Amino acid sequence: MTSQNTHLSEEQIICAVVDEQDLPAAVQHHLSACPMCQDKKQQFDRALNTLEEMTEAFSPLPQRKIRLPDHQPFFGKITWFPVRIPAFAAGLALFLLTLSIWYPGNLEVSKEKMRAQVLREAELSPPLMKEINALEEYTLPDLCQEISGESYGYFTNEFMDFVVPPEESRIDAVRSDHSRA
Amino acid sequence: MHFKESLMAMNLRYSICNSPGKPGTEKGQDSGLMTNGENLVSSLVESAKAGNRNDLEQLVNLFHKDIFRMVCCRTRSQMDAEDLTQEIFIQMMKSLPGLRDVRRFRSWLFRIALNRVRDFYRKKNILEFFGTSADVDDACRVPSEKRDGPLEKVAQKEFWQQFHQFSDTLSRWEKEVFLLRFADHLGIREIAETLEKNESTVKTHLYRALKKFRNNTEFHRLLKGGTL
Numbered sequence: 001m002t003s004q005n006t007h008l009s010e011e012q013i014i015c016a017v018v019d020e021q022d023l024p025a026a027v028q029h030h031l032s033a034c035p036m037c038q039d040k041k042q043q044f045d046r047a048l049n050t051l052e053e054m055t056e057a058f059s060p061l062p063q064r065k066i067r068l069p070d071h072q073p074f075f076g077k078i079t080w081f082p083v084r085i086p087a088f089a090a091g092l093a094l095f096l097l098t099l100s101i102w103y104p105g106n107l108e109v110s111k112e113k114m115r116a117q118v119l120r121e122a123e124l125s126p127p128l129m130k131e132i133n134a135l136e137e138y139t140l141p142d143l144c145q146e147i148s149g150e151s152y153g154y155f156t157n158e159f160m161d162f163v164v165p166p167e168e169s170r171i172d173a174v175r176s177d178h179s180r181a
Numbered sequence: 182m183h184f185k186e187s188l189m190a191m192n193l194r195y196s197i198c199n200s201p202g203k204p205g206t207e208k209g210q211d212s213g214l215m216t217n218g219e220n221l222v223s224s225l226v227e228s229a230k231a232g233n234r235n236d237l238e239q240l241v242n243l244f245h246k247d248i249f250r251m252v253c254c255r256t257r258s259q260m261d262a263e264d265l266t267q268e269i270f271i272q273m274m275k276s277l278p279g280l281r282d283v284r285r286f287r288s289w290l291f292r293i294a295l296n297r298v299r300d301f302y303r304k305k306n307i308l309e310f311f312g313t314s315a316d317v318d319d320a321c322r323v324p325s326e327k328r329d330g331p332l333e334k335v336a337q338k339e340f341w342q343q344f345h346q347f348s349d350t351l352s353r354w355e356k357e358v359f360l361l362r363f364a365d366h367l368g369i370r371e372i373a374e375t376l377e378k379n380e381s382t383v384k385t386h387l388y389r390a391l392k393k394f395r396n397n398t399e400f401h402r403l404l405k406g407g408t409l
Contacts, residue, residue, distance in 0.1 A: 010395070011392075014388055014391045014392055014395060015388060017391060018369075018384050018387050018388050018391065019369065019384055022384065044395070047401060047404050047405070048363060048391075050404045050405075051363050051404055052363050052364075052366060054340055054404070055250075055254070055344070055363060055364045056250070056366075058336075058337040058340050058341060059250040059253060059254065060249075060250075060253055060259055060262075061246070061249075062245060062246065062249040062262075062263060062266060063259070063263060064263045064267070066241050066242075066245055066266065066267055066270045067267070068237065068238065068241065068270065068271065068274055069271065069274075
């Protein structure tokens with residue numbers, strides 16, 4: 001019995017439903033000539049068609065209309081952005097962590113630098129240096145110096161002249177007494 | 182959308198779904214010739230790519246129902262399907278300039294949809310792991326294309342129950358090919374393009390799925406008694 005006279009097996013029927021062209025030529029020839037095999041295939045085809053129709057008929061309908069944005073969203077153009085968000089966040093966290101570890105040490109260094117810079121600028125400005133020197137010499141204000149007893153403001157030249165008058169003024173005073181007498 | 186545009190969309194849908202080699206035909210194989218519907222879709226895609234807003238909207242209206250049905254069948258939730266469909270079309274709009282072959286638009290769009298559904302399940306699995314996922318199965322409670330009475334609703338519920346029961350017995354790729362072929366009405370070539378596999382692999386998966394379908398007498402009985 002040749003394959004042309006043999007009816008199609010169950011597997012061949014399924015194969016014919018998937019793609020008839022995949023069957024051997026002899027089987028295809030038998031299928032085209034045998035009403036029994038054709039009927040078997042058609043029954044299976046009908047079942048599948050019913051399945052298709054039922055899936056469509058029993059499917060729900062969309063309730064919402066699709067709303068397309070007027071313009072392409074900003075991040076839509078940068079296609080890498082949504083994909084790279086976790087990588088970006090991880091990178092940012094690492095950067096902040098590094099900064100928090102590194103920054104306090106760097107702050108000390110920057111303080112030293114700032115002091116050196118101020119000194120350099122002060123040296124270049126004579127009035128400022130004069131003021132600084134004065135402050136160094138008289139560290140306390142006058143009132144504070146008076147309180148501490150470190151001030152000698154009263155012993156001025158006038159005061160000393162009064163206590164110990166100079167020779168010329170003493171002679172002048174004697175002459176004036178004689179003339180009056 | 183104007184009535185004229187709706188009519189055009191309906192005609193296009195009919196033309197695409199009933200073109201030779203498309204589901205609904207006996208062979209289910211794709212012919213090399215392009216139909217009027219496919220030509221119209223191609224011209225719409227070209228125009229939308231060039232920035233024509235009206236054609237883009239027409240394209241969306243044309244495939245809205247198909248994509249929604251595809252997503253709904255996989256997520257089994259109307260609300261999730263609505264959200265995902267919206268996202269899919271926005272993704273389509275963004276990626277459209279990168280589409281090389283406009284004739285492959287349909288399979289390209291289904292690939293976007295399939296990837297979105299996979300993302301959805303990945304997210305859902307993570308949420309379920311943390312116990313924060315709300316599992317809503319309202320596919321049977323939403324109005325179907327045929328807005329019928331209670332008897333039809335029972336039939337509809339029973340059908341989906343059987344359908345999902347059967348599809349859950351299939352392996353991953355068998356299920357994917359079976360759904361694309363019989364629920365989404367794609368041809369073998371389109372399925373191969375959507376899944377980025379060669380046609381013979383698709384046929385092998387389809388063959389295995391059909392073999393299991395053939396042995397599922399209960400589902401068969403339901404289909405034989407199915408009245409539409």
